Amino acid sequence: MSDFNPTLISIRDHDAELAKAEADVAGLAATRNDRWYPKFHIASNGGWINDPNGLCLYKGRWHVFYQLHPFGTQWGQCHWGHVSSADMVAWRREPIAMAPSLEQDKNGVFSGCAAIGDDGELRFYYTGHRWANGRDGSGGEWQVQMLATPDNDELTHITKRGTVVDCPRDKVDSHFRDPKVWKTDGTWYMTFGVSSAHRRGQMWLYTSHDMVEWRFERVLFEHPDPDVFMLECPDFFPITGPDGTERWVIGFSAMGSKPRGFMNRNVNNAGYMIGSWVPGEAFHPETDFRLWDCGHNFYAPQSFTAPDGRQLMYGWMSPFTEPIPMQDDGWCGQLTLPREITLGADGDLHTAPVRETDGLRMDTTDLGALDLNDNEEHGILDDAVAVEIELTIDLAQSTAERAGLKLHAANDGSYTYVAYDDQLERVVIDRQAAARGDRGYRTAPLSDAELASGKLDLRLFIDRGSIEVYVNDGRQVLSSYSYPSEGARAIKLTSESGTTRIDALRIHQLKSIGLE
Incomplete structure (x- = not known):
């Protein structure tokens, strides 16, 4: 264990900020119009939601966190909402998990993941967001990777631990977010999306031996399209085909890609490449970029490996194209059904609803x-x-x-x-x-x-x-x-x-x- 300590600069009382958020969501829910409100998809009680976050099975319950703006039905200051389930069929609402309360996340608790360490304890990694000029996005963004830990097995109260990866702002054009953490061959890895100083969409790779102190290793991947300036919500995981061959999948939500034929018709487009990776090297794609979902409203998916070995994924049904009728109803946005990712005999990924959906x-x-x-x-x-x-x-x-x-x-x-x-x-x-x-x-x-x-x-x-x-x-x-x-x-x-x-x-x- 190193003597590294995360940087923690508190500026607000976290519990008080959570209480404000709960009150505003309750106010929106009290007058919510349910004409399009989902019966079997995850959505917030009120307010705006976007990316799924912190997906995990922990101590016998499935947990889904998500980006939440509790003060209105448009995108705004991001919090983490939370629901949980024993069976992925019946879900219950949990208290809002995180709100902006630190200097590093004062303008938004952005997306991140959950990772269970060798000690069986869970850690959250997320992006702390603030406007570089302190007011709005006109001066760019300042984003860093943060650590937080739960205070109970139900994950209903979380303590922020502080910054574990600071942003080298001279090498980054504002965007530096959405960490994904996993372990391979005894080493912990973290990748996240970056817009380089030359405005190229990249994924950077950091390593750690204790899940607290992280060191830059390399650029894991740079998108070949120069129009793509940022890779949001990156994902990276191994998958085994029916013949027993292991491949690596790199996923990202590409910002800046141009429409071409049937491809990239949405504002931003989430997809993947299949290839190979050896620790210490860059990812080598062996397929073209393929969409996770061909519909109008899909973005920012996150996957995780369940204890039974399944690679499970939720996506956000993004409503960014105007008009957005549900914004008048006190809520906006929902997640997809949970999907299992498999590698088929055809060499491509398949994403079908998890078997629990039959329930x-x-x-x-x-x-x-x-x-x-x-x-x-x-x-x-x-x-x-x-x-x-x-x-x-x-x-x-x-x-x-x-x-x-x-x-x-x-x-x-x-x-x-x-x-x-x-x-x-x-x-x-x-x-x-x-x-x-x-x-x-x-x-x-x-x-x-x-x-x-x-x-x-x-x-x-x-x-x-x-x-x-x-x-x-x-x-x-x-x-x-x-x-x-x-x-x-x-x-x-x-x-x-x-x-x-x-x-x-x-x-x-x-x-x-x-x-x-």
């Missing part, structure tokens, strides 16, 4: 096989608030140009459309008929092997104001907000300009996770 199911209706004629529309639910749909389309026996489901279909003619597009050979989520919010469409590709199989499996999760679509057991995913109009929210099977053969169709009614 949300209540009643199941099996509609079996169906045939739709040219341009036929067939109602399957008159009103769907929280449902999961499993659908298999026989592509080989279908002639439709588009075939799929109209979701959140209201009496005013609005809906969101999820369909297979035969001309694009892609799965599409299309919001052109939306009554409110941003419109446009997003697509997920199918590989040659998937197309050659002649079958398409879709698993859809429809919540009050969002849709998640898992394609062929998570080979692709699309997550998008959808704001239905007042009244019943129907679901309709649709076959456009041709016939459609449905091999299987099951509908599961889903229960609340307990956070409403």
Whole structure:
């Protein structure tokens, strides 16, 4: 153990700041409009949320922390919200975990992770944020990596320990944040996102033997695109394929990437590369950049390795594109369902809902096989608030140009459309008929092997104001907000300009996770 001590400069009473935040969230929750508030996704009781943080299983409970602005429904001074669960099905709200209270984090307790040491004790690493000019972002940002530890096994009270990685501001263009910590071959590693002095998006690597004193080792990765000036919420982990080969996955949310064809259509885009890494060296990518999620509203995912070996991930359903209708309802933002990351025999990553998600199911209706004629529309639910749909389309026996489901279909003619597009050979989520919010469409590709199989499996999760679509057991995913109009929210099977053969169709009614 070294004699290094983190730098701690307290400027406010932390418990008092937490109490203020709790009061403001409660005030927003008291008048919250639940028309689009999720039943089975994690969201704050009130206020704005963004990135998932501090994901872990500790002392028998799953913990999800998240970025929270408790004083309004727009992004603002970040705190850490907190929920926990014994089974990843029923969740309970926990006290707000961290608020700005130090000189180093006075303008925001930014994103970070949880890491369990060799002693079995948990540490939090997060970014302390302050405006360089003390007022706003016009003078740049000053960000440092911080350590905090829980005061109880329930993680309901946290003590900040101070700065463990200061920012070499002459080598950084403001952005220096979002630590991820793990252990390999007896050494602790920390990586985080950096905008270099030359405004290149990088991930830096630090090492430690005691989880307190950290030393710079190298630039782990620099994004090859010079337009990408920052890699937010970086991730880095090993994964083993079905043949037993270990690969390394580097994930990040790229700021500055330009739209190109179907790629990078969102404001910022979260994805990954698969490659190799040897401690002491840089990461060597062996694939192109691939999106974690092809939908309109996905960003800032974080993963962690569960004790059973699964690599689990939550993402933030980011609503940054205006207008954002839910901001008028006392809350804004939610997380995705938890997903398990696996490396398939096809050499790519798959992200399917964790097996615990099946515990949300209540009643199941099996509609079996169906045939739709040219341009036929067939109602399957008159009103769907929280449902999961499993659908298999026989592509080989279908002639439709588009075939799929109209979701959140209201009496005013609005809906969101999820369909297979035969001309694009892609799965599409299309919001052109939306009554409110941003419109446009997003697509997920199918590989040659998937197309050659002649079958398409879709698993859809429809919540009050969002849709998640898992394609062929998570080979692709699309997550998008959808704001239905007042009244019943129907679901309709649709076959456009041709016939459609449905091999299987099951509908599961889903229960609340307990956070409403």
